[in-house]
Amino acid sequence: MTPRIIIANLGVRLKSFYRERSAMFFTFAFPVILVLVFGTIFTKPEHLNFDLPVQDNSRSEASARLLEALAAGDAFNVTPVPVAVDATEYAKEHKLNLLLVIPKNFEALQKQRVAGPHPGVPVPLTYVHDPSSTAVETKIQLLDTFVAAANQKATGSPPAITLVAASILSKRYRFIEFFVPGIIAMAIMTSCLSNALNMNAELRQKGILRKLATTPITRADWLASSIVYQLILSIVSTVAILLVSYFVFDVRLHIGFWLPLILVVEVIAFVGFGMLLTPFAKEAESASAVANAFLFPMMFLSGTFFPVEMMPAFLQTFAKLLPLYYVNEALRATMIFVDDAATLRAVGVTAAFAAVVFVAGTFKTRWDEST
């Protein structure tokens, strides 16, 4: 391995990267945009509220109190529905996934429940819903919670059981704090794998590899310069993600000595993996296809966007075969839980994978075209 050659390769690759704006955008801006989008959606769930159209057929003091109570909570933004219309048709026509109907005799039924002639008979509230809507389940659960609380209050006695939360973490974390390490891992993997495959395919297709084969550059020089190049991009990308997270969403994660070590191991793992795949991606078109075939399953099944525990058991088992799962685990273990033992375990698995693919990738990188 010759440092002079590694520096020369690095210079050419960094200049090429700097001069291609689209490459810069996808490497740095794309993960930052993901953080901004997901951060905006999930950072403050307590302010999340749903529209709840209500048809008040009662127009009584009792129904007014109910509407007031619904509007008082954070969960719903109550909107009125005309009394004269059919609720089901109205919901279909206006594409509403949930519509609450207060019956005409709501107040009378309430009085009967208390004073007779049928005391204790609950007052029915009908909701019209669209079961095909993905959001309706959450809204119905919130409505159930509201009704349960109202029933409890109506009994006049204090609740028999209350839930007390105790976190395993020393401070309260939000979704964005869990999300940021996943985005860092994903951005590095995407950059390393795509660049290794695309660069190799481009050099091969244009015949530059043939020219390089007649120079003193060795496979080890080329791999080493690829790793240093990707490491530089990874550091810049990670810093950009952390700065945006901090300044926009006030995300404060633990940044210790493990973080740079994990970046190095991840870069070696995915550059090596990319080199290993180059025989299957000899042209630019096949390079993208091969890269995507590995990137997308890893992106979605390794716990980058949502916890692995949400997936069926067999997919959870599969996730544990993916290297990105361990990078995610390592980054979260050090940046969120500050758990050295868990970090070491996850880094160990990633490093073992990196060693295997790096050695195999070195042998697979061909300068000449001999067969």
Next chain:
Amino acid sequence: MTNTGPAIVVDKLCKHYGAFKAVDNISFTVKSGEVFAFLGPNGAGKSTTAEVIETIRVPTSGTVTVLGMDVTKRKAKVVRRIGVLPQNFSSFDRITVRESLQYYARVFGCRADIDALIDLTNLRDKSAARFNTLSGGLKQRLGIAIALVSDPEIVFLDEPTTGLDPHARRQIWDVLKGLKERGKTIFLTTHYMEEAELLADTVAIISNGRIVAIDSPAKLTEEHAVQMRLTLNSIDSAAAGLIRNLGFCPVPKGDDNLCVPVKTPEDVHRILAEIKRSGLTLGGLDVRKPNLEEVFLKLTETPAAGDQDRAR
């Protein structure tokens, strides 16, 4: 290290891809300081042979030594003493001419005079231009400059003028003449006869993976070329019979032209005198000496001996 022997020795070289014999048992020697032109039709095996010598491909059998070193065993040393312009040369798109030369100079670890190389290849005006903005001819000139960056003893140029317009082609030839004057050994792969005739000291013609002729252009022409040709333009149709009566075999060429193979200048005089005597009209004439192109066509249009073996 100075090499006093031949620059390149190829001995019984074979390169097979499965049953296909791209290069089939060829041997030749390239002397130090000469321009060696390797001619052949497309797919004849000339680029494969060049790439084995350049260390890009591994031979199936046979040996190749460059400056006394076996290319398969001492690749690292060989590449430091050769410069290569590969076929369809390309470089990094967004890197300038000067940066490309600096990059290869660093890779070779040599103190190249970048300005001198830029001047030699007449790229002064384009030294700050990125590779993807250069025309075909400029790209090839940069490729030649890069091939010279380590001041190599042997320069391999694989079809350096293919696809270039006549003007760009002549500019490349000027560069190559400059290299020849500086005493570089040049291994030139081409299918342009004019190029080989103009530049080469030795020409090898390869067809179907085998060398069918090797010598100086003059000797090849002398040995293999067909006769001199007299072309008579806008000639009266009765001329064909007249010339045939003189013992020649005229061949119609186009609507009113005749092509007559002749052996000596005296034959030309006899034919012209007869046309003048008979009062036939003649629009113009052209006398062409035998050239390398004719040799090439003659040697490569029929299957080389032993092709039945290749087919098997």
